[in-house]
Amino acid sequence: MGGTGAEGRGLAARLAAAEVPVVVGSRTMERAREAAEKIQASAGVAVEAATNEEIIQRCDRIFLAVPLEGAVDLILGHGDRFRPGTVLIDLTVPLAFTGGVPTIKELPEGSAAEHLKARLSPAVGLAAALKTVPAHVLGHPELPLDCDEFVCGDSAESRAAAMELLGKIPALRLLDVGGLEAARTLERMTLLAIVLNKRYKVRTARFRVAGL
Amino acid sequence: MGGTGAEGRGLAARLAAAEVPVVVGSRTMERAREAAEKIQASAGVAVEAATNEEIIQRCDRIFLAVPLEGAVDLILGHGDRFRPGTVLIDLTVPLAFTGGVPTIKELPEGSAAEHLKARLSPAVGLAAALKTVPAHVLGHPELPLDCDEFVCGDSAESRAAAMELLGKIPALRLLDVGGLEAARTLERMTLLAIVLNKRYKVRTARFRVAGL
Numbered sequence: 001m002g003g004t005g006a007e008g009r010g011l012a013a014r015l016a017a018a019e020v021p022v023v024v025g026s027r028t029m030e031r032a033r034e035a036a037e038k039i040q041a042s043a044g045v046a047v048e049a050a051t052n053e054e055i056i057q058r059c060d061r062i063f064l065a066v067p068l069e070g071a072v073d074l075i076l077g078h079g080d081r082f083r084p085g086t087v088l089i090d091l092t093v094p095l096a097f098t099g100g101v102p103t104i105k106e107l108p109e110g111s112a113a114e115h116l117k118a119r120l121s122p123a124v125g126l127a128a129a130l131k132t133v134p135a136h137v138l139g140h141p142e143l144p145l146d147c148d149e150f151v152c153g154d155s156a157e158s159r160a161a162a163m164e165l166l167g168k169i170p171a172l173r174l175l176d177v178g179g180l181e182a183a184r185t186l187e188r189m190t191l192l193a194i195v196l197n198k199r200y201k202v203r204t205a206r207f208r209v210a211g212l
Numbered sequence: 213m214g215g216t217g218a219e220g221r222g223l224a225a226r227l228a229a230a231e232v233p234v235v236v237g238s239r240t241m242e243r244a245r246e247a248a249e250k251i252q253a254s255a256g257v258a259v260e261a262a263t264n265e266e267i268i269q270r271c272d273r274i275f276l277a278v279p280l281e282g283a284v285d286l287i288l289g290h291g292d293r294f295r296p297g298t299v300l301i302d303l304t305v306p307l308a309f310t311g312g313v314p315t316i317k318e319l320p321e322g323s324a325a326e327h328l329k330a331r332l333s334p335a336v337g338l339a340a341a342l343k344t345v346p347a348h349v350l351g352h353p354e355l356p357l358d359c360d361e362f363v364c365g366d367s368a369e370s371r372a373a374a375m376e377l378l379g380k381i382p383a384l385r386l387l388d389v390g391g392l393e394a395a396r397t398l399e400r401m402t403l404l405a406i407v408l409n410k411r412y413k414v415r416t417a418r419f420r421v422a423g424l
Contacts, residue, residue: 134423147422150404177407185404188397192362195389196421204423209408210359211346211416 004035006139007091008065011130013043013141018168022047025055025062043141052078060086061165068092068112072119080121087125087153087161090116090183093190102194104187113183117154127153127162129174131186132193136203144171147206151175152182175209216247218351219303220277223342225255225353230380235260237267237274255353264290272298273377280304280324284331292333299337299365299373302328302395305402314406316399325395329366339365339374341386343398344405348415356383359418363387364394387421 004026016022016039024039024047026032032049039047052074055062060083064071071092082088092112094105109115113128120126129151130138137143149166151174153159163174177186189207196205216238228234228251236251236259238244244261251259264286267274272295276283283304294300306317306324321327325340332338341363342350349355361378363386365371375386389398401419408417 137423175408176411177404178411182404182407185397185400188400192389192394192397193421195394196387196424199388199390200424202424206422208420208422209405210418210420211349212408212412212414 004031005065007135008063009035009039009042010139010141011063011065011091012047013039013045014145014169015165016045016047017043017141018170020165020168023050023055023059024048025050025052027052056082056086059083061161062086062088064088064090064092064116066092068094068115071112071116075116075119080123082121082124084123085125086123087127087158088116088120089162089165090126090128091130092116093131093187095191095194102191104191110181111183111187113152113180113187117180125154125158125161126180127151127158128180128183128186129162129166131183132189132207134193134197134204134206137206143204145169145206146171148173148175148208150177150182150186150207152177152180152186154180175212216243217277219347220275221247221251221254222351222353223275223277223303224259225251225257226357226381227377228257228259229255229353230382232377232380233260235262235267235271237262237264239264268294268298271295273301273373274298275301275303276328277303280306280327283324283328287328287331292335294333294336296335297337298335299339299370300328300332301374301377302338302340303342304328305343305399307403307406314403316403322393323395323399325364325392325399329392337366337370337373338392339363339370340392340395340398341374341378343395344401344419346405346409346416346418349418355416357381357418358383360385360387360420362389362394362398362419364389364392364398366392387424 012022024035036049094112096105107115117126193205224234236247248261268290304324308317319327405417
């Protein structure tokens, strides 16, 4: 788990509550420990803390619950030191706010997930998930997710790895939407949810697929 | 109503069943009449038939339930002959199938809706709606829509016009998602629904927004 913000902590707490062994990571041990303590205090579940460096050596399922720039740094900074068979699970959305108006940063690869993939060793798998879950809901582990989330990835194996882990979280249905190019849609759907949140004055807009 | 295909007929039947006076249009009167007869035979509701030429002279709410190319032709072919205050309601999605794999055609304006807007007289309003509703469901008026649909448009008035008409259809919640640029997301969501349909072997995948 990379990411000590509210979303990362919320995800860590949900996974830990589902009895997944979780290590929260940050660039510094101090920030990782602070995050672990906050998770213990708010959600009452214990998680380990470690530096990103150590997480990359120890863990083979790593959530990128950080801003896109942080995910790029993490990937570029650790080059080929990932363990064989590692799958990264990308939660990033390339949002920008221009005068308070949310937009999506246009990336040459088409999406943040594909932007990360282009910088990643081919030995490491990449899936994208939980991109459309509202930060407000994910960050409050006492709120059930109560939605569908879309999983795409660079291979069926990467998607299966993400779905196996996230499948342990209650009240969440995971839908496999194929290759990473689906992230172009998913990242825009986050923007759509933010537009709906602003327009309808909520912080909880999220998606369900009917007819499946 | 421009569009005599199954989707256009399904929409016309739903509106007519909700007591909206509907005229189905086509380039030729013969095809328009055929469509009106099919609607009468399958859904048991009567609708008028007319050429697109006549529809543009008579109607001030016109659904573009045609392929994108047809919508472009309709707009370019009729220039500034639209009635003052007309609002076009765009249902098009710029899908392409490459070796059986569905993709979205990249348009310089970002979306089909914005592509149409760029070709339209400023005196005519444009909204986009029902882009993500499955063709299979829309085309069978006996199936309730049972979903949320997103409405965007070039002005609050255009969106309100679309929402007022479509709001008469039962089992459909309309969500205002702002300016036409939202169509970039909506058109991709149609692609996502098609991917889900193929992967989960249904023809009915569509969206609901939770937490609103």
